[in-house]
Amino acid sequence: xxILSTALKRCVLININGRIDSETAPHLQKAxxxxxxxxxxxxxxxxxxxxxxxxxGLWVLVNAQKKCKRFNRGEVVxxxxxxxxxxxxxxxGFIPYFKVFEDTAKAVGSx
Amino acid sequence: MRSIAxxxxxxxxxxxxxxxxxxxxxxxxxxxxxxxxxxxVDEAASNIIDHAYEGEGKGDIECSCExxxxxxxxxxxxxxxxxxxxxxKTPNTRNNPRxxxxxxxxxxxxxxxxxSVEFSFSSKNGNELRMVKIGKVLADQEHTQQx
Numbered sequence: 001x002x003i004l005s006t007a008l009k010r011c012v013l014i015n016i017n018g019r020i021d022s023e024t025a026p027h028l029q030k031a032x033x034x035x036x037x038x039x040x041x042x043x044x045x046x047x048x049x050x051x052x053x054x055x056x057g058l059w060v061l062v063n064a065q066k067k068c069k070r071f072n073r074g075e076v077v078x079x080x081x082x083x084x085x086x087x088x089x090x091x092x093g094f095i096p097y098f099k100v101f102e103d104t105a106k107a108v109g110s111x
Numbered sequence: 112m113r114s115i116a117x118x119x120x121x122x123x124x125x126x127x128x129x130x131x132x133x134x135x136x137x138x139x140x141x142x143x144x145x146x147x148x149x150x151x152v153d154e155a156a157s158n159i160i161d162h163a164y165e166g167e168g169k170g171d172i173e174c175s176c177e178x179x180x181x182x183x184x185x186x187x188x189x190x191x192x193x194x195x196x197x198x199x200k201t202p203n204t205r206n207n208p209r210x211x212x213x214x215x216x217x218x219x220x221x222x223x224x225x226x227s228v229e230f231s232f233s234s235k236n237g238n239e240l241r242m243v244k245i246g247k248v249l250a251d252q253e254h255t256q257q258x
Contacts (some may be wrong), residue, residue: 019125021121021124021125021153021157022121022124022153022157022160022161023121023122023124023125052128052149052150052153054150054153054154054157054217054220055154055157055216055217055220056157058216059216062208062209065208066209084146087146088150088220091204091219091220091223091224092204092208092216092219092220093202093203093204093205093206093208094208097207097208097209
């Protein structure tokens with residue numbers, strides 16, 4: 001899994017490439033925690049190149065959301081998610097917890 | 112029946128998913144069903160490492176499958192701690208995830224994605240998980256036959 005973060009004017013764009021399972025989820029958690037600890041609370045996760053996500057990966061997204069939404073200081077939004085990722089989020093009951101945008105431009109523009 | 116043992120490590124997950132995805136392809140399951148099998152076996156293998164073995168590198172995950180046209184049976188065995196699915200509380204997916212515990216989602220996925228999920232344990236053979244996925248084509252045929 002590759003994680004590339006780009007600081008934009010109002011948010012940080014994070015492009016993730018690969019699968020998010022119990023092996024890779026801790027790496028993503030660490031990367032997101034590092035960004036949040038640096039004071040970045042408005043995060044756009046571009047998941048267009050994520051071909052697999054398990055419950056371990058979904059909890060990483062939820063944990064990041066919890067931290068970002070604290071004190072209304074920001075939030076995590078999702079962009080370009082495949083049907084497969086949407087189905088996993090839906091099965092977990094996590095869809096209402098995230099704003100989902102069809103592309104990165106709209107997600108970035110939401111901040 | 113085809114069988115292969117994978118080390119009980121998270122780095123085995125890709126290979127385990129691939130092993131069963133290939134079997135699902137051979138069973139002529141539809142694309143959506145193949146994706147669902149991959150997610151279910153990933154959750155099962157992760158649970159074995161986390162809960163049966165209580166960590167990585169403690170034992171193997173023996174994976175087998177039985178393939179029929181439109182039907183795949185997944186069999187996963189381990190020699191870790193006995194697993195009792197009754198002890199795992201079903202998560203309420205309507206609750207706000209902030210207030211939910213990070214437990215039970217894997218089993219919920221397996222039960223939701225597969226057509227049947229059965230666990231058994233014996234002191235000699237350890238835990239055995241059997242999950243069946245029936246593909247769209249066969250499911251439709253069975254439905255028609257019932258009518």
